Amino acid sequence: MRTQNATAYRFLTPYLLIFAIFWIWPIISSFLISFQATRTVPWRFAPTFNWGRLIGDPAFYNALKNTLLILVIQVPVMIALAIVMAVLLNSPLLKARGLYRFAFFAPVVVGEVAYSAVFRLMFSLDFGIINKLLESVGLAKIDWFSNVTPAMALIMIAVTWRWAGYNAIIILAGLQSIPEDVYEAATLDRVSKVKQFFHITLPLLKPVIVFCAVLSIIGTMQLFTEPFLITERGGPGGGTETLGLLLYRQGFRSLNFGYASAVAYTMAGLAIAITLVQLWLMREPK
Amino acid sequence: MAAVTLTNVVKRYGVFEVVHGANIDIADGEFVVFVGPSGCGKSTLLRMIAGLEDISGGDIAIGGKVMNDVEAADRGIAMVFQSYALYPHMTVEQNLSFGLRMNGNPKADTDRRVKRAAEILRIDELMQRRPKQLSGGQRQRVAIGRAIVREPQVFLFDEPLSNLDAELRVQMRVEISRLHKELGVTMIYVTHDQTEAMTLADRIVVLKGGNVEQIGAPLDLYDDPANRFVAGFIGSPKMNFLGAKVVETSNSAAIIELVNHGGARLRKPLREAFPAVGAEVVLGVRPEHFFEAGEGDCDIPVKADVAEHLGSVSYVYANAGPEELIVEREASRQRASGDHFTVSIKAERSLLFDKAGARIR
Ligand SMILES: Nc1ncnc2c1ncn2[C@@H]1O[C@H](COP(=O)(O)OP(=O)(O)OP(=O)(O)O)[C@@H](O)[C@H]1O
Ligand SMILES: [Mg+2]
Numbered sequence: 071m072r073t074q075n076a077t078a079y080r081f082l083t084p085y086l087l088i089f090a091i092f093w094i095w096p097i098i099s100s101f102l103i104s105f106q107a108t109r110t111v112p113w114r115f116a117p118t119f120n121w122g123r124l125i126g127d128p129a130f131y132n133a134l135k136n137t138l139l140i141l142v143i144q145v146p147v148m149i150a151l152a153i154v155m156a157v158l159l160n161s162p163l164l165k166a167r168g169l170y171r172f173a174f175f176a177p178v179v180v181g182e183v184a185y186s187a188v189f190r191l192m193f194s195l196d197f198g199i200i201n202k203l204l205e206s207v208g209l210a211k212i213d214w215f216s217n218v219t220p221a222m223a224l225i226m227i228a229v230t231w232r233w234a235g236y237n238a239i240i241i242l243a244g245l246q247s248i249p250e251d252v253y254e255a256a257t258l259d260r261v262s263k264v265k266q267f268f269h270i271t272l273p274l275l276k277p278v279i280v281f282c283a284v285l286s287i288i289g290t291m292q293l294f295t296e297p298f299l300i301t302e303r304g305g306p307g308g309g310t311e312t313l314g315l316l317l318y319r320q321g322f323r324s325l326n327f328g329y330a331s332a333v334a335y336t337m338a339g340l341a342i343a344i345t346l347v348q349l350w351l352m353r354e355p356k
Numbered sequence: 357m358a359a360v361t362l363t364n365v366v367k368r369y370g371v372f373e374v375v376h377g378a379n380i381d382i383a384d385g386e387f388v389v390f391v392g393p394s395g396c397g398k399s400t401l402l403r404m405i406a407g408l409e410d411i412s413g414g415d416i417a418i419g420g421k422v423m424n425d426v427e428a429a430d431r432g433i434a435m436v437f438q439s440y441a442l443y444p445h446m447t448v449e450q451n452l453s454f455g456l457r458m459n460g461n462p463k464a465d466t467d468r469r470v471k472r473a474a475e476i477l478r479i480d481e482l483m484q485r486r487p488k489q490l491s492g493g494q495r496q497r498v499a500i501g502r503a504i505v506r507e508p509q510v511f512l513f514d515e516p517l518s519n520l521d522a523e524l525r526v527q528m529r530v531e532i533s534r535l536h537k538e539l540g541v542t543m544i545y546v547t548h549d550q551t552e553a554m555t556l557a558d559r560i561v562v563l564k565g566g567n568v569e570q571i572g573a574p575l576d577l578y579d580d581p582a583n584r585f586v587a588g589f590i591g592s593p594k595m596n597f598l599g600a601k602v603v604e605t606s607n608s609a610a611i612i613e614l615v616n617h618g619g620a621r622l623r624k625p626l627r628e629a630f631p632a633v634g635a636e637v638v639l640g641v642r643p644e645h646f647f648e649a650g651e652g653d654c655d656i657p658v659k660a661d662v663a664e665h666l667g668s669v670s671y672v673y674a675n676a677g678p679e680e681l682i683v684e685r686e687a688s689r690q691r692a693s694g695d696h697f698t699v700s701i702k703a704e705r706s707l708l709f710d711k712a713g714a715r716i717r
Contacts, residue, residue, distance in 0.1 A: 251441035254408050259455025259506070260429040269458070273445045 100331040108328035120332040130333070132308055133316040136222070140293060140312070141344075144226040145286045149279060151230065152237035157267070159238065160245045171242075174235030186299035189228050190215075218309030221301045225310050228296045233289070237282045244278030245271070280352045284345050291341040294318065313337045358419030358432065358509040358542060359384045360405060366413030367400050367566075374400055375566045377414065382544065382559075387536050389545045391553040391589070392563035398546040401563075402512050405544065406435050419509060434503035435512040438519065440495045442487040448498050449483040452505050473501040476538065477531075493524045500535070513545040517552065529555060550590050554578070562586050584713035587640050593671060593682045597709075598639045602631045610716075612637060612708070614656065616677035622654040624703050628717045631710060638709045643671060643684040645705040652700030658683070660695040674699075 079086075107116040124130050159170055177185065192198050193214040201211035214220045248271065256266045272279075294314035297304045303319075304311030311319075313333060321330030360382040367375035375397045382388045390398045403409040405416055407428030416423050423431050443451050452473055456466040474480045477497040487495055496516060503511055513532070517525045533556055536543050547553055553560050554574045562569040562577065562585075570582040574590075581587035587595050600622075604611040609625045622639070631637060649655050658674035658681060665687060672683045674697075683699055708716040 249439065249441065251437045251439055252443060254428075255435070255437060255441040255502070256443075256454075257408070257428050258406065258433065258435050259458070259502070261455060261458045265458050269454070270443060270445075 100327075100334055103327050104331035104335055106328050108326055113328070120328045123329060124332050124336065129308070129311075129316060130313075130336075133304075133311045133313045136304075136310060137291060137293060137312045137314075139222065140226055140229070141287060141290045144229055145283060145290060147226070148230045148234050148286060149237060149283055151234045152241055152282065153272075153275070153279070155234060155238035156241035156245055157271075159242050171239065174238050176235070177232045178236045182295045183299060185232065186228075186295065189224070189300050193224055215301060216306050218306060221306060221310050225293075225296050225301060228300055229290070229293065233286065237286065240282055241275060241278055244275050248274050276352060280349065283348060287344050287348065288341050291337050291344075359417075360510055360542060360544065361417040362401070362405070362414065363417070364414035365401070365404060365411060365416060367397070367404060367409065368412040373412075373566065375404075378563075378568050380561055380568065380571065382542060385540050385542055387533075387543045387545065387556060387558045388561060389547060389553040389557035389559075390561045390563060391547055391550055392569075393589075394548055396563040397566045398548070398563055399514055402435075402514055402544060402546050405510075406433055406512055407431050408435075432509040433512055434506040434508035434510075435514065436496075436499045436503050436516045438515040440487070440499040440519075442495060442498055442502075444487050447484050447486055448479060448490070448501075451487070451498055452501050455502070455506060469505045469507065470501075473504040476504060476535065477501045492520050493528060496520065496528060497531075500532070504535075504539070509541065511539075511541060511543040513543065515547055516545075518547070518549075525552075532556065551592060554590070560590070562589060564589075581707070581715065583715055584638060584640065584709040587707060587709070587715075591642060593643050593684075595640045595642050595707075596679075596681045598641065598679060598681075600637050600639045602633050602635045602637055605630045605633060610708075612639065614639065614654070616679050617656040618677075620654050620656050622701060622703055622706070624706070624708055626708070626717060631716060636711045637716065638711070638713075639701075640707040640709060641681075641701055641705070643682045644669075645702065646681070646683045646699040647702060647705075649698035649700055652702040652705075654701045654703075655698050656701070657696060657698045660693055660697065662693060 103113075104120055105115060105117045106113045107119040155174060158164065159167065159174070164170065193200050195201060195211065195213050195215070198214075200214075204211055212220050214224045252270060252274075253266060256270055261269070292314050293312045297310045297312050297315050298318070301310045304315045313336070317330050317333045317337070320326045320333060360380075362378050362380040365375060365378045366373065378401060380388075390401060392398055400409060404411050405418075407423065407426065411424050418431055418433070443454060446454060449470060452470045453466050456469065474483060477500060479494065479497050479501060482490060482494060482498070487498070490498065496519075499516070516532075517528050520528060529552060532543075532545075536556075545552075545556060557574055559571060559573055560577055561571045564585055570577060570586045572580075577586060577590045581590060584597065588597070598617070599615045600612040601615050602610050603613045603621070607630075608627075609623050610631060611621055611623050614620045614622065624639075656676060658676040660672050661675050661680070662673045664671045664673075668687055670685045670687055672685055674681045674683055681699075710716055
């Protein structure tokens with residue numbers, strides 16, 4: 071038995087080594103770096119240097135506010151949309167189900183740069199199809215990139231477009247695991263389809279929805295691509311800068327690794343805290 | 357309470373017809389069991405009565421009213437599913453009251469009905485548990501309770517006991533029987549277990565391949581089956597079928613020769629039909645209708661192969677030429693493998709079938 075284990079670990083060694091070097095070590099290392107002043111050479115240990123700055127930094131609070139705003143609006147809207155999409159996908163009336171499933175999932179597979187470029191085109195002030203559509207129904211066109219509120223809305227629309235289908239597919243799997251005869255029993259109990267949805271489907275989907283919400287929260291806490299590529303590095307004027315962007319700016323533009331590490335740990339800590347609160351709120355009643 | 361009438365009911369899935377014109381009359385308050393081998397259409401028939409499947413042809417009436425286009429919810433029936441189909445996220449109490457609550461039934465009445473169902477099924481103790489925390493038998497009780505709470509005109513059961521172990525099955529069988537007496541409502545019960553059918557039913561409907569083979573009281577089916585399929589399906593262990601040939605007919609009987617038993621002959625009195633001389637026929641004899649040598653009308657020698665001793669009786673599996681016969685004997689240890697002995701058949705304790713399986717009387 072023991073020799074068997076030893077052999078197994080020997081086979082695992084290459085993986086474990088890589089895992090330790092590129093996974094474990096950066097986690098520990100960035101934790102240590104967050105306590106060092108990294109603007110001076112050599113770096114020196116200064117526990118309050120980065121963390122103290124973080125607490126008083128308006129740029130941090132701006133990024134935090136933007137990130138949380140996106141989180142609070144975009145995640146619930148997207149999950150609700152994903153549930154609706156999943157229910158439609160699951161409908162026996164739907165034809166060409168495979169095609170829709172593919173279409174819903176496709177945004178995840180599309181390259182980030184390509185998709186961002188297309189979004190910039192679609193929302194462009196003078197040539198974008200979105201503004202053309204708005205004008206065609208008699209609305210004023212919107213300057214999506216120059217004002218903070220439309221820019222934030224644009225980020226949320228883009229993120230929702232990209233991930234709603236992905237979540238819908240996960241929720242669909244949850245839907246399909248609910249046995250048909252439970253609905254038949256409810257039908258014979260004279261419970262309408264709408265009430266069946268709210269009293270049977272939703273409660274039984276709860277674990278899956280919580281799972282999707284947790285994934286989405288973690289994803290949004292790290293939001294980077296969309297504000298970087300679509301609203302051009304958190305524009306206008308930092309109006310869509312997220313914690314992910316702040317980290318990037320500090321770490322890779324200013325090469326201030328200590329501060330970037332502190333931001334990274336703040337992001338992870340917040341994601342964990344929000345997730346725990348979420349799990350606690352959605353816990354099974356005993 | 358209501359009678360249920362099926363008139364020429366047909367079910368097709370696409371071009372594939374699975375029920376071929378069923379005619380079944382179920383009286384108010386009757387306990388009827390649909391029985392038949394797997395895939396014969398029992399569940400399909402039941403689900404059509406419930407309204408969970410569309411009817412491709414014919415009429416289904418409940419309480420004298422044709423229900424073909426009435427929603428399942430409005431048919432006044434309740435169904436107990438094989439898988440129980442309990443609401444997994446609700447307590448037993450919520451499971452029982454869900455339908456009533458959703459329909460705005462007054463709370464006092466809901467509470468009364470739930471309490472009564474819980475008493476009838478003795479699940480008062482379990483009211484705050486969830487289905488996950490119940491045993492199979494308890495879940496089954498809750499599923500039945502949910503049906504009782506609805507106070508339906510007709511109860512439908514689809515193999516409700518098939519997920520239970522043998523002992524619990526017997527116990528629940530008795531409880532369902534008691535329930536029928538207490539409530540006095542029409543019950544339609546699907547099973548492929550002929551013992552359940554025999555013990556529960558006022559009348560049994562035997563189905564095969566989407567056709568109704570015979571409808572009748574349990575003992576009528578047992579004593580007087582319409583064909584070889586019913587004869588073989590009802591009764592455990594199964595009826596024995598012996599190959600035979602008609603060698604002589606008169607105007608009141610046929611003399612047949614048991615082709616696998618050294619030319620043993622039996623005079624079988626007949627009333628209705630007289631097969632032609634030379635026709636191949638089949639003689640059916642139940643295991644308990646083999647008598648001691650000389651007591652019957654025709655003796656055949658057999659060789660014991662295996663004996664099963666159940667305590668009260670023993671079943672001897674005996675070889676006689678190419679045929680294996682099951683012979684019931686009083687409990688005894690005397691038959692050992694390899695023993696030769698002789699059994700005797702009585703003409704009035706045997707049934708004659710033609711080659712196609714139809715009964716010759
Ligand atoms: N949705 C369906 N589409 C096509 N054929 C079906 C469908 N449902 C049932 N059938 C067919 O109809 C026939 C009857 O099925 P049914 O479920 O009524 O059998 P059953 O008598 O209840 O069998 P069991 O004892 O195994 O439950 C079977 O041949 C089955 O393959
Ligand atoms: Mg069935």
